[in-house]
Amino acid sequence: xxxxxxxxxxxxxxxxxxxxxxxxxxxxxxxxxxxxxxxxxxxxxxxxxxxxxxxxxxxxxxxxxxxxxxxxxxxxxxxxxxxxxxxxxxxxxx
Numbered sequence: 374x375x376x377x378x379x380x381x382x383x384x385x386x387x388x389x390x391x392x393x394x395x396x397x398x399x400x401x402x403x404x405x406x407x408x409x410x411x412x413x414x415x416x417x418x419x420x421x422x423x424x425x426x427x428x429x430x431x432x433x434x435x436x437x438x439x440x441x442x443x444x445x446x447x448x449x450x451x452x453x454x455x456x457x458x459x460x461x462x463x464x465x466x467x
Contacts, residue, residue: 422457422463424454437453
């Protein structure tokens with residue numbers, strides 16, 4: 374997200390969150406593997422699928438409402454979307 378960009382580029386210069394891997398002597402030894410696998414999974418999903426807004430009965434796209442559930446961690450509130458395979462090449466990779 375843009376909040377991790379430096380202030381000169383419009384961000385808030387927040388540090389990249391790594392608290393979920395622990396601290397000090399007890400830090401997770403697999404943190405680099407876990408972080409790398411997460412980004413590989415996200416890149417694969419974005420490369421193979423189209424994620425689009427849902428349409429109403431008149432064919433007009435519905436803009437989802439943006440909101441966060443907060444607590445120890447924040448995550449987006451549920452919303453509807455259409456997830457479709459991009460093309461035949463993407464289908465062949467699956």
